[in-house]
Amino acid sequence: MHSRPNIRFLLNGRDISLDDVGASDTLLDYLRLERRLTGTKEGCAEGDCGACTVLVGRLQDGSLRYEAVNACIRLMASLDGCHVVSVEYLSGPHGKLHPVQQAMVEHHGSQCGFCTPGFIMSLYALWMQKPDPSEDEIETALQGNLCRCTGYAPIIRAAKAITEHGSPAEDALTMERDDITTRLSALQDGKRVDLRKDNSRAILPANTDDLAQVLLETPDATMVAGATDVGLWVTKFLKDISPVVFLNHLEELRKIERRDDHIHIGAGVSYSDAEAILCDEYPHLRAFWDRIAGWQIRNMGTIGGNIANGSPIGDTPPVLIALGAEITLRRGDARRTLPIEDFFVDYGKQDLVPGEFLETIRVPRPGPDARHSAYKISKRRDEDISSVCAAFNVTVQNGTIQSARIAFGGMAATPKRAASAEQALVGQTWAEASLTAAAEALAQDFSPLTDWRASAVYRMQVSKNLFRRFYAEHSGATSDVQLVRG
Numbered sequence: 070m071h072s073r074p075n076i077r078f079l080l081n082g083r084d085i086s087l088d089d090v091g092a093s094d095t096l097l098d099y100l101r102l103e104r105r106l107t108g109t110k111e112g113c114a115e116g117d118c119g120a121c122t123v124l125v126g127r128l129q130d131g132s133l134r135y136e137a138v139n140a141c142i143r144l145m146a147s148l149d150g151c152h153v154v155s156v157e158y159l160s161g162p163h164g165k166l167h168p169v170q171q172a173m174v175e176h177h178g179s180q181c182g183f184c185t186p187g188f189i190m191s192l193y194a195l196w197m198q199k200p201d202p203s204e205d206e207i208e209t210a211l212q213g214n215l216c217r218c219t220g221y222a223p224i225i226r227a228a229k230a231i232t233e234h235g236s237p238a239e240d241a242l243t244m245e246r247d248d249i250t251t252r253l254s255a256l257q258d259g260k261r262v263d264l265r266k267d268n269s270r271a272i273l274p275a276n277t278d279d280l281a282q283v284l285l286e287t288p289d290a291t292m293v294a295g296a297t298d299v300g301l302w303v304t305k306f307l308k309d310i311s312p313v314v315f316l317n318h319l320e321e322l323r324k325i326e327r328r329d330d331h332i333h334i335g336a337g338v339s340y341s342d343a344e345a346i347l348c349d350e351y352p353h354l355r356a357f358w359d360r361i362a363g364w365q366i367r368n369m370g371t372i373g374g375n376i377a378n379g380s381p382i383g384d385t386p387p388v389l390i391a392l393g394a395e396i397t398l399r400r401g402d403a404r405r406t407l408p409i410e411d412f413f414v415d416y417g418k419q420d421l422v423p424g425e426f427l428e429t430i431r432v433p434r435p436g437p438d439a440r441h442s443a444y445k446i447s448k449r450r451d452e453d454i455s456s457v458c459a460a461f462n463v464t465v466q467n468g469t470i471q472s473a474r475i476a477f478g479g480m481a482a483t484p485k486r487a488a489s490a491e492q493a494l495v496g497q498t499w500a501e502a503s504l505t506a507a508a509e510a511l512a513q514d515f516s517p518l519t520d521w522r523a524s525a526v527y528r529m530q531v532s533k534n535l536f537r538r539f540y541a542e543h544s545g546a547t548s549d550v551q552l553v554r555g
């Protein structure tokens with residue numbers, strides 16, 4: 070396999086080639102320390118506050134897409150073939166403010182200003198996609214941006230007013246779209262990228278077969294997809310992650326499509342990209358989905374990473390378990406497929422051997438008569454990790470429960486099915502009493518922990534309550550607690 074020793078990308082429209090990139094170098098440090106583009110701020114350095122938001126454009130199926138991402142945990146090497154846009158790119162001739170900036174000024178959307186460039190970039194990304202967003206869409210786009218002094222009302226007013234100051238059709242990123250697309254296409258040479266800097270090595274395989282080969286050659290490598298977990302190992306735990314193998318540029322792993330009886334999801338599909346198809350097939354997931362992290366993290370984090378990290382409080386594993394998903398793992402040319410629940414062996418222990426990677430996820434398409442729900446219980450509505458996460462998939466025919474798949478996160482050392490509760494439901498009448506009885510069986514399935522997110526007693530009680538909520542929702546009662554913001 071031919072390789073090259075440098076990454077090539079565009080920064081604010083300029084060609085950049087770097088051959089001294091380390092495995093754990095972040096985009097934020099590069100922008101601020103090396104390019105002196107200090108408009109992009111560092112607040113938390115862990116993907117939470119959004120002060121570091123930039124846009125990253127990349128080609129997918131030949132088409133250029135820009136997404137808001139957190140520069141603090143975006144690893145530099147992964148930018149090969151991308152266009153990075155920082156807040157400095159927004160200034161017009163003679164310092165003319167961009168429509169997003171002008172609207173923020175007029176609506177007093179900034180006080181100390183520290184968070185402002187991040188808000189500007191998130192609103193810019195939203196405005197490019199939806200020039201006249203609803204309040205709900207604005208709030209969703211700003212879930213990953215925190216402001217400690219202005220308050221959000223003026224910022225939301227500004228977001229609604231941007232179009233008074235200009236149109237995306239006249240924006241620089243639109244006008245130069247063809248040119249950037251041509252230049253990014255020219256950067257795609259089909260080669261493996263192999264960056265070596267002292268003891269810090271980063272590899273971007275040329276394609277999925279090459280990834281399999283690289284992992285056989287370097288089985289101790291850290292795989293990095295969206296870096297929304299691994300980025301924090303670098304910025305918070307100062308961990309040496311070299312050698313690193315990147316996955317998120319591989320189009321094959323980013324594929325999501327409907328097939329006859331299932332949805333095929335490449336392990337590198339981001340939360341955002343999964344949303345359209347998965348929530349279309351399973352509409353109950355829509356409200357749940359935008360409670361996963363904030364917009365920037367959903368643009369970066371992948372379904373594969375959420376499974377592979379094996380966290381007991383990851384949000385997608387309980388959902389995928391309840392839906393009956395299977396995963397395919399690959400080592401070299403050998404593949405094996407298993408029900409996703411079998412992947413989670415114990416706390417911190419997954420069924421993954423050195424040199425192996427998660428390649429695809431297969432989610433059955435919904436059958437008739439199935440009733441689905443997914444719930445996330447967390448301290449904050451937005452940008453928070455679950456205390457408890459629950460997913461229900463129950464089939465009812467002629468008033469009798471034929472099958473039940475129910476899975477929980479936050480209740481055990483791994484995401485896990487509630488086997489006793491499932492058993493208690495099958496063959497029973499679809500009635501509140503059946504759900505209440507099944508909830509009592511949870512005590513045989515789980516002995517949850519007390520930690521700073523929730524006590525054991527709370528976890529058990531809220532889990533039982535979710536059975537009643539599930540019943541209420543599917544029996545015509547309105548129960549949109551999770552839609553209430555505040």
Ligand SMILES: Cc1cc2nc3c(=O)[nH]c(=O)nc-3n(C[C@H](O)[C@H](O)[C@H](O)COP(=O)(O)OP(=O)(O)OC[C@H]3O[C@@H](n4cnc5c(N)ncnc54)[C@H](O)[C@@H]3O)c2cc1C
Nearest residue numbers: 116294295296297298299362370371374375377383384427
């Ligand atoms: C601010 C913030 C908010 C968050 N909120 C939530 C939330 O609400 N809910 C939630 O569930 N999570 C949340 N997370 C955690 C994180 O977003 C997820 O776990 C994410 O899905 C990880 O995916 P990634 O692609 O970023 O993984 P990475 O960080 O790239 O990798 C994570 C782990 O998976 C491994 N890995 C990645 N891809 C593969 C593969 N294909 N095969 C084998 N191993 C692989 C990596 O080696 C690593 O061990 C949050 C994180 C942050 C920073």
Ligand code: FES
Nearest residue numbers: 112113114119141
């Ligand atoms: S600095 Fe807070 S999200 Fe990046």
Ligand code: FES
Nearest residue numbers: 180181182216217
């Ligand atoms: S204006 Fe001060 S943090 Fe937002």
